[in-house]
Amino acid sequence: MKIDKIHHIAIICSDYEKSRHFYVNLLGFSIIQETYRELRDSYKLDLLVGNGDMIELFSFPSPPSRASNPESCGLRHLAFQVKNIEETVDYLESKGISVEAVRLDELTGKLFTFFKDPDNLPMEIYQS
Template sequence: MKFNRINHVAIICSDYKKSKKFYTEVLGFSIINEAYRKERDSYKLDLRVGNFDQLELFSFPDSPKRPSYPEACGLRHISFEVDSIENTVEYLKSKSIAVEPIRIDEFTDKKFTFFSDPDDLPIEIYEK
């Protein structure tokens, strides 16, 4: 068996309009496709990240909250590579997004930090 790459990452949000604005207008991901599924009362938004990666944003009525931050069993966080941590942090703060202090990865010596999406999903930015 051989895996080629991650095809997409899917996120369920509690407020579709708020999360759509966050991921498209604040983080700048472009929309590939948007669909409303009436039978499920659910939106699905396909977003392009960089040149090849894809993020799927879903909404479902009455989705349960994340059990804990960030140590719940399952997906811990999503991470995006950036060219400059400092520039990205400055931009996020200009959009009133709280960002943790920049840290250095003890294994790679690369800079990284975390912020959260509107549902408190931990998002890491990691310097290239």
Template sequence: MKVNKIHHVAIICSNYEKSKEFYVNILGLNIIKETYRKERTSYKLDLSVGDNYQIELFSFPNSPERLSYPEARGLRHLAFEVDNIQQAINELADKNITAEPIRIDEITGKKFTFFSDPDALPIELYEK
């Protein structure tokens, strides 16, 4: 098998409108397509991340909570690359989103930080 790239990341949210607001208006992702699936009572929102990647944001009634802290097995977090981490943190702060203090990756020497989406999913910003 030859895997070319990651095609998309799927996220199930507890409050569709709140999460849509966060990913579109706070993080600035662009809507590709929004679909309401009546048979599932569910929205599916396709979002573009740059030119190559996508996030699928789903809503399902009565989906169970998932632990983010303490860190549990499975997918740990979602990471976005940014050109200037301090500028990104300032933009988040202007929208009342608090990021952790900037850390330095001891292996690469790059700056990174974390904050959370509306469902406490850890999101990382990693400076290019």
């Protein structure tokens, strides 16, 4: 068996309109397709990230909260590569998004930091 790549990352949100705005208008991800699934009373929003990565944003009625602090087993965070971390931090903060202090990855020598989506999902930005 050989896995070629990650096809997509799926995120369940608690407030579809708020999360849609965050990912599309603030982070700038492009909409591939938006589908309302009446039987599930749920939206599925396919988003293009960069040059081919995809996030599926789902809404479901009353999803349980995600345990974030302390960190629990499972998916830890999503990391997005950026060319200029300072410009990205300035942009996010100008949109009212709190960003942690920029740190240096002692293993790679690269700069990185974290912010959170509307449901407190940790997101990392990592300078290329």
